[in-house]
Amino acid sequence: MAMRFVIIRADDAITHVAILGRLDIHGVQTIQDQFVIQTTVRRKATLVDVSQVTFIASLGMGMLVNAAKGLQRQGAKMVLLGPSTLVRHALESAGIHQVIPIANEESAALELLR
Amino acid sequence: MHEELRLTIPNDLQELERVNELAGALLERRGVSERIVYATHLALEEVLSNVIRHGYEDTCRHEIALVLRVDEGSVELEVLDDGREFDPVSAPEVDLALPLARRRPGGLGIHLLRQFVSEIRYERIGDRNLLWLRI
Numbered sequence: 001m002a003m004r005f006v007i008i009r010a011d012d013a014i015t016h017v018a019i020l021g022r023l024d025i026h027g028v029q030t031i032q033d034q035f036v037i038q039t040t041v042r043r044k045a046t047l048v049d050v051s052q053v054t055f056i057a058s059l060g061m062g063m064l065v066n067a068a069k070g071l072q073r074q075g076a077k078m079v080l081l082g083p084s085t086l087v088r089h090a091l092e093s094a095g096i097h098q099v100i101p102i103a104n105e106e107s108a109a110l111e112l113l114r
Numbered sequence: 115m116h117e118e119l120r121l122t123i124p125n126d127l128q129e130l131e132r133v134n135e136l137a138g139a140l141l142e143r144r145g146v147s148e149r150i151v152y153a154t155h156l157a158l159e160e161v162l163s164n165v166i167r168h169g170y171e172d173t174c175r176h177e178i179a180l181v182l183r184v185d186e187g188s189v190e191l192e193v194l195d196d197g198r199e200f201d202p203v204s205a206p207e208v209d210l211a212l213p214l215a216r217r218r219p220g221g222l223g224i225h226l227l228r229q230f231v232s233e234i235r236y237e238r239i240g241d242r243n244l245l246w247l248r249i
Contacts, residue, residue: 024155025163026131055152057159058226062219072214086152093229094222095210 023060169197
């Protein structure tokens with residue numbers, strides 16, 4: 001699957017985006033600029049749907065952590081939504097869940113963003 | 115009976131896509147589990163991108179040799195490069211207890227490698243690094 005980045009909702013209340021495909025070094029190079037513009041720069045509570053991410057490595061995690069740090073500096077939160085079992089295992093192995101909450105359901109994710 | 119993929123690639127990040135495609139085809143042909151496939155792609159990504167991005171002090175072309183050996187239920191990966199000496203086995207562990215504001219990306223790739231592979235060996239042979247992983 002070719003890497004894609006989709007904006008689902010972007011208003012005054014929330015940024016809701018989705019990443020699709022492999023978040024490896026090429027995936028990061030493909031979407032990083034757009035991801036930063038649509039998340040950190042918007043300064044809103046941010047929901048990142050990763051349910052269609054098939055692979056993530058350290059550079060992809062670094063992209064997510066950097067965006068979450070930027071949002072935190074501006075008083076906004078980020079939550080990851082719906083990772084597959086293997087992607088969730090990778091995220092948890094790197095301790096990402098300790099700094100960016102992960103939710104399985106959208107309702108739970110929205111609750112975490114409040 | 116095992117099957118293996120032998121490749122020599124230049125120190126160019128664009129090569130990773132080709133390596134992943136060839137490795138993925140071999141792993142699929144051998145019916146390797148999803149978990150091992152993921153771990154193998156992770157190992158290839160972390161090891162090769164680390165060598166290519168941090169291993170060389172010049173901008174010259176270098177060659178990286180890799181062997182991916184797939185047997186019943188297990189995978190071995192060997193990577194030989196002529197980059198600067200770097201032993202990931204003895205690299206310091208990252209601090210996962212740090213709060214978000216103090217998280218740094220450095221070291222995360224090695225940490226992930228340690229989590230996803232069952233054995234790592236490193237040897238410096240002359241001016242080359244030899245890394246051997248069992249997944």
